[in-house]
Amino acid sequence: MGTILHSCADFIIADKPHGIPTVPLKNRDMEGTLLALVAAECPDILSVEGRNPWEYGTLHRLDTATSGLVVFARTQEAYAYLSDIQEKDLMEKTYRAVVARGDRLRGFDRPDSKTFTITSYFRSYGPKSREVRPTQDIRRADTPVLYTTRVADCGDNIMHCTITRGFRHQIRAHLAWAGLPIVGDPIYGNNPGTTTTSACTLELDCFRVSFPLPDNTPFRFSKR
Numbered sequence: 653m654g655t656i657l658h659s660c661a662d663f664i665i666a667d668k669p670h671g672i673p674t675v676p677l678k679n680r681d682m683e684g685t686l687l688a689l690v691a692a693e694c695p696d697i698l699s700v701e702g703r704n705p706w707e708y709g710t711l712h713r714l715d716t717a718t719s720g721l722v723v724f725a726r727t728q729e730a731y732a733y734l735s736d737i738q739e740k741d742l743m744e745k746t747y748r749a750v751v752a753r754g755d756r757l758r759g760f761d762r763p764d765s766k767t768f769t770i771t772s773y774f775r776s777y778g779p780k781s782r783e784v785r786p787t788q789d790i791r792r793a794d795t796p797v798l799y800t801t802r803v804a805d806c807g808d809n810i811m812h813c814t815i816t817r818g819f820r821h822q823i824r825a826h827l828a829w830a831g832l833p834i835v836g837d838p839i840y841g842n843n844p845g846t847t848t849t850s851a852c853t854l855e856l857d858c859f860r861v862s863f864p865l866p867d868n869t870p871f872r873f874s875k876r
Contacts, residue, residue, distance in 0.1 A: 655689045657721070658873050662730035663711075664697065665861065665873050666690045666722050670853050674713040674722055676706055690724055697724045700731050711738065712745070715821060717837075720747065720858025721875065733866060741816035743863040747823055748876075749811045750855035751832040752841070760786070762830040770826040771800045774819045783839055784821050786829045795819075801826040809835075823856065 658665040668674060668686045676682040682691070687710060691698050700709035702725075707713075709725040711734050723743075725731035737743050762768060772786035773793030790796055799822055802814040811832065813823045821840070827833060828840035835841070835855040862872040 655686070656693055657875060659694065662726055663734065664690060664694055664724045664726060666724065667875060668714055668719055668722050670717060670719045673716050675704075675710050678704070678706055680706070682706070686722060687724075694724075694726065696726050700725050700728055702731065703735070711735065711743075712818065714858060715824070715854075715856075717854040718747075718856045718858065720856075721745070721861050721873070722858075723861060734863070737863050738817060743861065744814055744816055745818070745858050746812055746814045746860040746862075747856055747858045749813055749823065749827060749832075750835045751809050751811055751827060752835055753809070753832065760829045762832070766805045767803065768830075769800060769802050770830055771798055772826070772829070773798060774822070774825070784819065784825050786825055803827070803830070824854075 655666050656664055657667050666686060666689070673685045675687045676685050682688045687708065691708070697709035702708050702710055709731055711723040711725060711731070714720055714722060723734065725734055734743065760770065772788060773790055773795070774784045775787050775792050775794055777783040777785045787793055797817070799817065799819045800815065801823055804812040806812055811827065813827070815822060824834055824837055824840045828837070833841040836853050859876050860872065860874040862870065865871050
């Protein structure tokens, strides 16, 4: 199966493997990124001016360790529309997470129901702010924005997590906060400090995206 799973005149949906960045860092070559793989097949995304000049038509990003679907705009008009949809919380991304059952952390009381919602602000944490921590105190937050993860317990330690706008490491940190660390997570998992390798892959994959098209027709793409 190729990197690009869906293509139309306005946008592309690509499948990012584990272990590669979505986009390059500022002023870095994009070789080795998902952006480079997609641009090799559809160079028109490089004509789009994105939020940052080096991201071009990329609408959202996944952590390097996370796999799954990423949307790219092919035209400036499509980028403007899809960016506006995201700002209005109308673009949903759903992830499949395999979790371990751990202790509930102070600050979040996970309900016993099969579906629940985790909402928090976020603050940077640790050396060079490589980690994040959920917080309910806006005074400690990096931004005054509340971020929500909707969780559905599908059994067999599989969680489906849906977000609209996302913060760095949001699902990983939210699930760990709820006592459900993702298997293979070297930062928020049961064995922090280990390295995510091919033998210990982060079990987090974005498998579905959905949003309304300009004519209000619902669009949904799933790779499962």
